[in-house]
Amino acid sequence: MNWKSGQDVGAGRTSDLRGLYTRPLWIPALQSTFNLVLFAVLASLAIAAHWWSLKVTLWPLMGFVLAGFLNAAHDCAHGTFVNSKTGNRIAGTLWCAPILVNFTIFKYKHLTHHRFTRVKGDTESLLPMTSVSDYARRMSLYNPFRAPLKTLDVAIGKLSPSA
16 A cells, blocks of 8 residues: 555555655655754753753653664665665765764665574574563563674674674
């Protein structure tokens, strides 16, 4: 179904699938502006705050906004943030810069992950997740340094992408 017209565009053809993600440029522009302004406001409040309790409250909120930056970069990696390959590359690079992530490596590693999902070397667990509580338990035990270190090993040639 096309999100705008509600018509079934068929399955299987790349052009039909690409049509599912066609959206006016003002939508990602508005989302980007909102996220950047929200982060700037939260950062300004955190800097200006005289009470540590307010700073400690604002920091996790800033973290959620920064996670949104990675989510936007994820859309750029899949080529769905804007309707242009160049636009997605530029936007992805800009979204990754504040969180100190190299967009080229992120895109390569993420798309490699999709090609080799649930095989040896994938950053996600090979064990099946059978419930939401199982997923939550695993995420609470997740080592946040494992995937970046494995990505670094691939970037410097120590591991192959599928190893």
